[in-house]
Structures are given as C-alpha cells and as structure tokens.
Amino acid sequence: MTTQPHLARSSFAAGLARHGERPAVLTDRGVLSYRELSERVDDVAARLGPQRRLAVLAAANDVDSLVGYLAALTAGHPVLLVPADKPGVLDSLVAAYDPDVVLRSGDGTPVVEERRPGTRHELHPDLALLLSTSGSTGSPKLVRLSHENLAANAEAIAQYLGIGPDDRAATTLPMSYCYGLSVINSHLLRGAGLVLTDLSVVDPCFWELFRERRATSFAAVPYTFELLERVGFAEMDLPRLRYVTQAGGRLAPEKVRHWARLGQRRGWDLFVMYGATEATARMAYLPPDLAAEHPGCIGVPVPGGTFRIDPVEGLDDGELVYTGPNVMLGYAEHPADLAAGRSVEELRTGDLARRHPGGLYEVVGRRSRFVKIVGLRVDLGQVERVLADLGVTAAAAGSDEGLVVAVEGPQEPDLLAKVLARDVGLPRTALEVHPVAQLPRLATGKVDYPAVAALAAPRAAPLPARGNAAEGPQDVKRIFAEVLERPDVGDDDTFVSLDGDSLSYVAASVRLEQALGHLPPDWHVTPVRDLAPRPARTRRRLVSFLETSIVLRAVAIVCIVCTHVELFTFQTAHLLFAVAGYNFARFQLSGERLPRLRRQLRSLGRIVVPSVAFIAVAYLLTDDYTLANVVLLNGIVGPQELTSQWHFWFVEMLVYVLVAVTALMALPWADRAERRFPLAFPLALLAVGLLSRYDLVDPGLPKPAPVFWIFALGWAAARSRTTLQRCLVSALALLSVPGYFDSALREVTLAAGILLLLWVPALPVPAGLRRLTGRLAAASLYIYLTHWLVYPVLVPVSPVLAVVASLVAGVAYWALAARVLGAVGRARAPGDTTGTAGATTGSPAAVAATPGPR
Structure with a gap:
C-alpha cells in the first residue's frame, strides 16, 4: 500500500463544495451545482476505496467522466485518461499498465469496474495523473503529472485569463487531451461553470447550447478556426463571449491577426497560447492586446514559469527551455515507472526560439523538424x-x-x-x-x-482480385478507400466515422478478415491504426468466421428465393427486420445529430433509388405492378387481396420504418434521450411497437403485419452490452414472438435469429464460401428486387437454375448500381469526400426480402 498524497494540492478537485450552489456543470439536460457535483464526487471516491490504486478512465465530455476524474484525484488514486471513443487505445493501455480499476460513463453514475480488490502497483505519493504525449494516443509512453503540476497550471491559467465565478467555458476539446483538461481544471479552481458537451462547433446545436447556457469562452486548435469560418462564426450573435483561446499547434500569423482583429471588433479577446502535455498544458500566452501587432509570437511565460534559450550548434537560434512548477515528474513506459519520483527539473521543448527586445518569445522552428538531404x-x-x-x-x-x-x-x-x-x-x-x-x-x-x-512510402502492389488471398495488413487504408470511396482515410478514422454502413460493412469485413487474419468484435469503431494483423497461419483454414448479421442476410436471401421458386419452404424475411434494426443502431447512431441525420438520409436514398428504378422497369415490362408500387405506396393504398402488387411490400415497410426513425432521431430531445439511455430508448420504441403487434393500435396499413417492434428488438440487441442486458432483450424476444405467425417454424426462426444477434458475434462458414457469403449479403436488396422478374421465366426449365440465375442477376444489379451511384456522387461533389461516402454499397438496412405477403 502506498502513501496518500497531500490532496490539498489538487484544490480544484478537493474544494468543490466551497462554491456551494453556484452552477458547476451545465449541459443540454440540466444544471449541476458545485454542491451536487461534490456529493457525486464523494460517492464515487468512496466506491474507489481508501487504498491508492491505479485507475483508468475512459473519458468523454460528460458528467460521469468528470465525476470519475475528480473522484480519483480527491481520493488520491492516480488516474490514466483515455478517450472513450477509442476502445482499441483503452485495450492497449490496459494491457500495458494493468490498472486496478477501470472507470467508464454509465447512465448517470460512473461505472467502477474493479479488476482486483487491492493493487499490485507501487505508486509514488506525488503521482496524480497520466496522459498520453501529444500525438501518441495509445502509446505506452505516458506523461507523469503530480497534484502540484495540476494545481500550479490551473492557477496560472486562471490568473492570466482572469477567470472568475461568472465565467462559463464550453468544452470544445476532449477532456482526455491536456488542453481540454486544462479548461476544466482552471474553471473549477475559480468556481466557474463548465458547459459540458461533445458537440462540434460546426453543429448548430452547439451554438444554441452556447447561448442558452450563457457561455463566455471556448478553446480552439488551429483546425477549429477553419471550421469556424465554414459556419459563419464572424457573424454570430454571442453577446456573452469574453475570450477565445488557441493552442494545440501553430496558427499562421495572418490568421492570428485576422481573428484578433475580429475579436476587437466583436468585443472578445483572442489568447494565443503555447504548451505541451509535459508542462501539464500551458507554458506561454500572448496578451490579447499584442496579438495583432506580434502575431508570430508565443508571448510571455505563464505566471510562475520562466524561459531560457540554449545555443544549438550550427544554428542561429537556440532551443527553448522551460522551468516551472507545472513541469512533469517524468515519463512512464512501464508499470514499474509509476513508483518513480521526479526525474525532470526543466523541459527542453525541442523548439527553436528567439526573444524579442520587448520580452516576447517567438518559436521559429523545431530541432526535430530539420533534415539533412x-x-x-x-x-x-x-x-x-x-x-x-x-x-x-x-x-x-x-x-x-x-x-x-x-x-x-x-x-x-x-x-x-x-x-x-x-x-x-x-x-x-x-x-x-x-x-x-x-x-x-x-x-x-x-x-x-x-x-x-x-505518402512517400513505396506503393504496395495493387489490391488483388477479391477471389485472391494476398491482401496484407498495409492494405487496410486502401480497403476502406476502395469500399467507401474515401481517398482521405487516416490513422484515426474508423469504418463508422467514414460513413460506412451495413452493406459496405459486408464488403469491408470480408476483405479485412482476409487481410488481417482476424477481425476484432468492434472493428467497425476501431481506429485504422489499431487494426493489427495476426501472424500468418501456415495451415490453410477450412472454416472461416463471419459476422452473424452478414451470415443471416446471406442465408435469408437464399431461403427467400428458394421459397418463391418452391425448391423448399423456409421463411426468413421478418428476421431481417431485426437485422435492419441491429445495423441501424450500429451504423446510423454515431456522431453528432445533424451529420448523423445526413448520413441516415443518404442511406435511405440508397434503398429508395435502386428500388424505385427497378420497380419502374418492372412496371413498364409487365402488367403486375402499378404506379403505387413505383412510388413505394402500395402498402398504404394497395388492394386488400394478395396480388403481385404486394411483391415489394418488404422494401416499402422497411422504408416506412426508416423514415419514421430518421424523423424521430432528427428531434433534439430524441437525440439527447437516445444518447443518455442507449438501451432504454429502443426498449421504449419496442413498447410502442408492441401496441400494434398485439392489435391494441391499428397502424393504418391495409395488409402487412406490424414489423416496427421487430426492428426495435434488433436495435435493442445492438445496444445490449452486459450479460444482464442481453438476458433482458432475449426474454422480451421469447415473450413477444410466439403467436405472431400461424407457423411455429417461422416463430422459432425469428426468435433464434434475434438470439444469435445477441449472443453469437460470428458464425462459421466454409472458407471457400466466405467471399460468396459476403457478396450475397451485400447484394441482398438487389437480389430481392430482381428475382421477381428472373425466376418465373426459368422455373419451368429448372428450379435450381432459377435460384442461381436470380442470385447472379441480383449481384449484377448490385455491381451496376454501385458503379452508377458512385459516379453520380462523385460528379455532384467532386471535392467533397463526405457527401458520397458509401454510395456504392447499399444501405444500413437494405437487407433481403420476404417470401411473399402474409
């Protein structure tokens, strides 16, 4: 057991209650006073226990993360901050440092996951916080910071910014990033408010919240100013904005001058700042009244700090060296380093600098950014x-x-x-x-x-044809680039952040599994840099594993076609509404509300456009369909009797469901509710859907049985994270499915499929059928559309031939649609890499069809 540190040094964390009823945290859901925040912090601190232990916090810009961070500090537990949206980073650091406790956001209360009752670490008494160095998120190399470091830097920042109790800072940066964390620490020190949000400055909702909560400042990195220009920030009415801070990289002098002058005209100050994680955050600031005149300077040292410039051989300018109470204890690269005390007295920044006669410092380059060619x-x-x-x-x-x-x-x-x-x-x-x-x-x-x-690395050989097995780990970015038509894939991107959806997911997963030798369960939300290969196998595998939803879609569409051909009868269509809900939750509910809405509308269009196009052709070539089919309204105005006009009922019902949930999620209150209650929200929708399932409410459609409740069950399955949650959704499925059909086999099929989605992440497939399975799943919507015109012609010749031809025709239409939609998307937005992403691959819910109307 290690000695407790002097907790008074983290006064901003330990002294919350002294600010009483002043607002501490303001969100889009309410306000938390300092007294209430202190009570929550004390509760979690008690749960962490009296013995010092190493904690890891998966941090987001939410109340639970803030409470967990402050609780660890006040109770004396060294805490390692990790971004919550990067599970691969969390896993790698947990593996490297073996923490005793993992903290995560819950539903209003932080989740405290004890990995052991005590500790196996020797922790230095001064150690308070561990952060990844700038640009090295996920690396085992960490910065060791003390309580004194945190308190001194918070005090220095609060002093030169003049932070007072009436100030309120909007959180525009992650709290796992030292710059974002410094905003939190300095405002809590002075009893100021935090407008806590993870919204982006490009989201109108951010500015609505900013005005509503009377925010007075926000923090920006250079890229933020590019975003501000796009949203017309210069013309915004922000009467309470007092200052904007800038750090996180050099802002071009002409940009500094532009924004400083804009601030002078609009009544706010621009603070250009300079710092590093190794200095807890800040080392220098440029007084706002000097920004327009000296835009290339970093300014003067923060209160309590000093600079000197050491000569560098062969260069006119020397290296900037910083000394102050906020200089880190040192680095950690292994758990044993957590017992070490101070190993660093000053910070050699690696920056080349000069001092102006007036006392301002200017950084002119990097020692490490010189190469000799x-x-x-x-x-x-x-x-x-x-x-x-x-x-x-x-x-x-x-x-x-x-x-x-x-x-x-x-x-x-x-x-x-x-x-x-x-x-x-x-x-x-x-x-x-x-x-x-x-x-x-x-x-x-x-x-x-x-x-x-x-970019200068030797180019790898072109990707092999999809039937080959030569794709290697270096092709991960190119696989994403080809499947999603995104030339801008970066190391921090994920499949979902690149606007991937369920059908592009099929194509990407099949190729990545072959390239990497395996696929992590959450690969679609894992950064590219963390998609690591396994060592190559020397023996050829006879069985490959594919994601359960992919296998279900491929098997279902084959069964649907075979049922219509009357090769055999096995009805699977309603299960695919559960798969649609499952994929909607996984691929369409990430990110901010407005970008998410745009992605949902694009995905909806990728169902509607190929469907309407094909049905229009069928309408012209046959007498089986009407204009109501073409515009997907047969489900509303169609005949009561079962005719060929009901062939496309599945697409219509799917579109109706997706339109409804897209409209719902466009509402700010629904968006907030879904984020706060990710499982309870679809369960509430399930309850609404069950009203029509049990005929308590008439959905107003002439023929198809209600399916929204099945979609909601799939959504809930995707949001189930714990064993208890999976058991709950399983029980709801087993209770609601019986009696829905007049066929026990169909009911067992639906229930079994939902249970597979809940409990089995991947299903075995013969290795030789892996790519075929992926193609059938990806083309399932197109197979469903085309088979109505293909199989009737060939059934008299051979039912097997009719099935094969239907599958081939659907895959061919899928390939054609991919090419056409991709070309149209590129032509409409040649310089935009976000508006057409995934346009070639289908939709999040474009799964297969039904054996026929009920």
Missing part, C-alpha cells in the same frame, strides 16, 4: 511557410533520404515541386509533392506528420 540542412517549417506564401496549405515531413509534402486541395504538384526545389535548394528528385483532399490530422486537430511521411 544531400548535405543540405532543410527546415521543414520553412518549407510549409514557402507554400503558405503562395496561398497553399501544406504539411512537410521527411528524412535524410528525401522530402515529402502534402498540399491541400486541387494543386499542380509538379509546379509546386519545382518552386520548392528552387527556393529550398534541393534537387527536384529529392522531394515529392502529394495533393490531398485534406491534410491528415490527429484527433486533437494537429497535423498527422507520420501520415504525411507515409
């Missing part, structure tokens, strides 16, 4: 400035072998390369210029220089 010393920062003078946004990386530059937007790379070669003095062959849609960035908004350097 063909005997010439090249400043990578100067390369970027040369291009900036030409109006080109660029990022430069390289080694002694050569220089690689990424330039944003449509550019002439050969021309820019010639200009750089001339101005920098390099041979043309020693540098490469690569146009990109957007510069690759880390989650903090900083340029991802390793990703820039990777």
